[in-house]
Amino acid sequence: MALDKNTFKKAYENKYKDIHGDEIENGNNLQRYEALGSLIRDYVSWLWLDTNKRYNKTGEKQIYYFSMEFLLGRLLGDTLMNLGLIDICKEALAELNIDLRDLEELEEDQGLGNGGLGRLAACFLDSMASLGIAGHGCGIRYKYGFFEQKIIDGKQVELSDNWLRQGNVWERRKIEKSEVVKFGGEVKVENIDGRIVFTQINYEPVLAVPYDTPIVGYENNVANTLRLWSAETVSNEFDYSSFSSGEYLKAIEYKNSVESISQVLYPEDSFYEGKILRLKQQYFFVSAGIQSIIRHYKAHGGNIKFLDEKISIHINDTHPTLAIPELMRILLDEEGLGWEEAWRITTNIVSYTNHTILAEALEKWPIDMFKGLLPRIYMIVEEINERFCSDLWNKYIGQWEKISDMAIIADGQVRMANLAVVGSHSVNGVAKLHTEILKKEEMKNLYYFYPNKFNNKTNGITHRRWLLRSNPGLTNLLCNTIGDSFIKHPTDLINFEKFTYDKGVQEELERIKKKNKERLAEKIYKKNGIIVDTSSIFDVQVKRIHGYKRQTLNCLRIMDLYNKLTNNPNLDIHPRTFIFAGKAAPGYYLAKNIIELINAIADKVNNDPLVNKKIKVVFLENYNVSLAEEIIPAADLSEQISTTTKEASGTSNMKFMMNGAITIATLDGANIEISDEVGNNNIFIFGLTARQVLSYIENGGYSSQDIYNKNESIKNVIDDLINGKYSKDREKFRSIYDHLTIFNDEFYVLKDFDSYVETNKKVDSIFKDMYKWQEICGINIAHSGVFSSDRTIQQYATGIWGPELIYKNL
Numbered sequence: 178m179a180l181d182k183n184t185f186k187k188a189y190e191n192k193y194k195d196i197h198g199d200e201i202e203n204g205n206n207l208q209r210y211e212a213l214g215s216l217i218r219d220y221v222s223w224l225w226l227d228t229n230k231r232y233n234k235t236g237e238k239q240i241y242y243f244s245m246e247f248l249l250g251r252l253l254g255d256t257l258m259n260l261g262l263i264d265i266c267k268e269a270l271a272e273l274n275i276d277l278r279d280l281e282e283l284e285e286d287q288g289l290g291n292g293g294l295g296r297l298a299a300c301f302l303d304s305m306a307s308l309g310i311a312g313h314g315c316g317i318r319y320k321y322g323f324f325e326q327k328i329i330d331g332k333q334v335e336l337s338d339n340w341l342r343q344g345n346v347w348e349r350r351k352i353e354k355s356e357v358v359k360f361g362g363e364v365k366v367e368n369i370d371g372r373i374v375f376t377q378i379n380y381e382p383v384l385a386v387p388y389d390t391p392i393v394g395y396e397n398n399v400a401n402t403l404r405l406w407s408a409e410t411v412s413n414e415f416d417y418s419s420f421s422s423g424e425y426l427k428a429i430e431y432k433n434s435v436e437s438i439s440q441v442l443y444p445e446d447s448f449y450e451g452k453i454l455r456l457k458q459q460y461f462f463v464s465a466g467i468q469s470i471i472r473h474y475k476a477h478g479g480n481i482k483f484l485d486e487k488i489s490i491h492i493n494d495t496h497p498t499l500a501i502p503e504l505m506r507i508l509l510d511e512e513g514l515g516w517e518e519a520w521r522i523t524t525n526i527v528s529y530t531n532h533t534i535l536a537e538a539l540e541k542w543p544i545d546m547f548k549g550l551l552p553r554i555y556m557i558v559e560e561i562n563e564r565f566c567s568d569l570w571n572k573y574i575g576q577w578e579k580i581s582d583m584a585i586i587a588d589g590q591v592r593m594a595n596l597a598v599v600g601s602h603s604v605n606g607v608a609k610l611h612t613e614i615l616k617k618e619e620m621k622n623l624y625y626f627y628p629n630k631f632n633n634k635t636n637g638i639t640h641r642r643w644l645l646r647s648n649p650g651l652t653n654l655l656c657n658t659i660g661d662s663f664i665k666h667p668t669d670l671i672n673f674e675k676f677t678y679d680k681g682v683q684e685e686l687e688r689i690k691k692k693n694k695e696r697l698a699e700k701i702y703k704k705n706g707i708i709v710d711t712s713s714i715f716d717v718q719v720k721r722i723h724g725y726k727r728q729t730l731n732c733l734r735i736m737d738l739y740n741k742l743t744n745n746p747n748l749d750i751h752p753r754t755f756i757f758a759g760k761a762a763p764g765y766y767l768a769k770n771i772i773e774l775i776n777a778i779a780d781k782v783n784n785d786p787l788v789n790k791k792i793k794v795v796f797l798e799n800y801n802v803s804l805a806e807e808i809i810p811a812a813d814l815s816e817q818i819s820t821t822t823k824e825a826s827g828t829s830n831m832k833f834m835m836n837g838a839i840t841i842a843t844l845d846g847a848n849i850e851i852s853d854e855v856g857n858n859n860i861f862i863f864g865l866t867a868r869q870v871l872s873y874i875e876n877g878g879y880s881s882q883d884i885y886n887k888n889e890s891i892k893n894v895i896d897d898l899i900n901g902k903y904s905k906d907r908e909k910f911r912s913i914y915d916h917l918t919i920f921n922d923e924f925y926v927l928k929d930f931d932s933y934v935e936t937n938k939k940v941d942s943i944f945k946d947m948y949k950w951q952e953i954c955g956i957n958i959a960h961s962g963v964f965s966s967d968r969t970i971q972q973y974a975t976g977i978w979g980p981e982l983i984y985k986n987l
């Protein structure tokens with residue numbers, strides 16, 4: 178956007194007066210933030226309008242990314258950057274004695290997601306807009322986002338995330354674009370003029386009100402839309418009329434029950450709980466989204482028979498799978514198409530990404546619940562299932578086991594993953610290994626039936642937020658060495674490789690990292706009161722706390738190191754600061770126990786003068802996008818140590834790499850591709866291979882007890898869990914102890930312990946050579962371009978949604 182500083186400054190001053198009716202000097206920073214946000218939104222509004230007009234004129238294909246989660250974080254800084262306004266804004270505010278960073282910090286994170294899946298959706302929106310693809314998000318406007326985590330007495334306490342408390346400058350409520358979503362009731366079946374007509378009657382109507390947020394592309398005059406739906410009662414009249422008849426409270430209760438649909442994000446990550454409210458949420462946003470897409474399409478003269486040429490709907494995991502039967506319902510019941518035609522259009526439109534192979538995450542709804550809540554949708558799913566099973570019977574005569582494994586409805590449940598595969602034209606995994614496991618293990622039968630549907634799209638991250646914004650120091654160095662072409666073409670980062678052998682560049686990388694570490698150290702001191710040594714190795718594991726991500730393995734090796742240091746305080750190791758952050762699902766006892774363990778270790782180690790010059794442990798509370806933006810650029814070592822086969826991809830691994838951290842990892846998810854990119858010498862790989870893990874799962878043969886009995890270091894640290902060393906209450910860490918011993922260590926922590934410890938010794942010795950270390954960091958940065966979500970989105974566009982999308986933008 179072309180604007181000069183003085184115009185901007187004037188506009189800002191006027192805006193401030195407009196909305197606050199006062200002078201800037203008299204206000205506080207929150208008011209200044211509101212005025213700035215509101216001004217930027219005005220600028221964006223013009224772009225937004227233009228973009229929409231253009232889309233309507235060109236009639237190009239529109240992509241809709243349906244997701245229960247969008248983890249956007251803050252928008253001010255990124256929007257300013259994408260508009261090309263960051264410098265003039267900074268300067269104009271400085272003249273008014275305002276520091277832009279102070280205002281940015283006042284913005285609440287938009288935390289409408291649990292973790293990887295939600296953040297991926299946000300990175301994809303940024304890439305679609307920046308590549309000029311007409312791609313929009315569709316989801317739920319949760320009143321309360323992902324909970325706020327406090328650590329009290331070493332334990333996680335959950336507080337509600339009232340992110341809308343101060344209002345939200347970015348969204349626009351579009352009441353006139355509301356849709357009605359119908360729940361419950363019955364289906365009336367009539368024969369009208371020889372046609373069977375289905376009508377849902379006696380249903381409960383819910384009003385879906387859209388709130389639109391513009392998603393601005395990078396310096397390309399594009400503003401796409403994220404549309405989030407909020408649930409309201411269809412009419413308020415009832416409230417007043419029933420006031421006198423004593424029905425008032427009932428009316429309020431009713432209002433609350435309707436609004437509860439968009440009240441709160443479920444905080445269970447990778448764990449499915451068959452709660453009816455979640456099913457309601459799913460149908461609510463999917464139905465509203467599809468109705469509004471079709472309404473818009475028809476309003477602009479679109480012919481329903483060609484819907485699949487103009488629209489793609491992508492479903493982010495199985496959570497929005499009801500898009501398939503809902504689209505069928507509209508095509509059949511409202512548009513009057515026949516089954517075959519409706520099915521062809523629907524499957525052409527819908528594509529599906531699987532994000533996890535954990536069995537406990539598979540969504541399966543009990544038939545009775547499903548049928549009661551969505552009677553017409555259930556009929557359609559039944560019909561899809563019958564037709565699909567009849568194809569299976571023809572192909573697999575008598576193979577009942579195989580057929581029942583593939584069926585959509587079986588054992589009293591509706592299986593959403595099977596429905597998603599059958600009802601879409603593309604099924605993708607999110608990293609090479611993950612896709613192979615889907616094809617050869619998890620969804621084996623479905624894959625052999627539909628081999629052409631399956632494909633891989635390795636995840637990515639937006640380098641604009643995760644490099645340009647969060648690491649200006651490094652961005653500067655890159656621009657000064659290789660120029661700025663990598664901003665539009667992130668794979669140009671490879672040009673940096675030759676510079677990484679240059680001593681001057683290595684020193685510069687070290688200096689930039691040190692600065693980032695100092696900033697983080699300040700934060701750690703402010704938040705936790707712990708002084709950390711910025712020349713120590715910042716060894717970082719930040720992500721959801723989960724058994725399979727193995728924060729326990731990290732804990733055990735710290736406990737082991739602590740034992741070794743107490744035995745020999747002169748042990749020759751480079752000082753390390755172990756940094757953790759992450760939230761546990763409120764109902765996941767083991768994960769919460771792990772947080773307590775980390776904090777107990779921190780307490781012990783940080784207060785032991787014998788070792789605390791060499792090691793420190795820090796748990797930063799309330800991990801979210803903004804905190805990630807501060808932690809990741811300050812990391813030396815990136816911990817990606819999941820049990821091989823369990824992490825579908827991981828995306829923080831890519832963020833760390835792009836910011837010049839070296840990875841210590843198992844060969845899991847996208848770690849494999851990172852390793853292939855940088856080469857064995859530039860990553861620290863350890864642990865079981867996928868083949869070994871799969872063999873244990875299939876054939877057994879693993880005994881953690883054996884390892885415990887034979888390995889002294891392991892025995893010591895396991896015993897330390899319950900001998901009073903880390904807590905007077907010896908039962909405190911019993912669940913972790915039991916998990917690792919009695920329950921045979923489901924995630925093979927003990928099996929990988931030795932190789933992890935050994936590999937960490939290598940880390941130590943390389944870190945001692947600063948030049949060598951920075952050379953490797955540089956190689957990682959140079960090879961990180963392929964992990965930009967721009968590459969991922971180009972692959973989705975060419976491989977799934979329609980190649981014309983990309984050619985148009987070349």
Ligand code: 26W
Pocket residue numbers: 291292293294295297445446447448449450494532533538539540607636824825826827828846
């Ligand atoms: C039904 C409950 C539930 C909720 C969330 C089940 C599953 C999920 C998500 C699939 C969990 C998730 O975020 N998966 C992560 O997706 C990332 C983006 O593809 C991957 O990088 C991570 O490896 C994967 O764990």
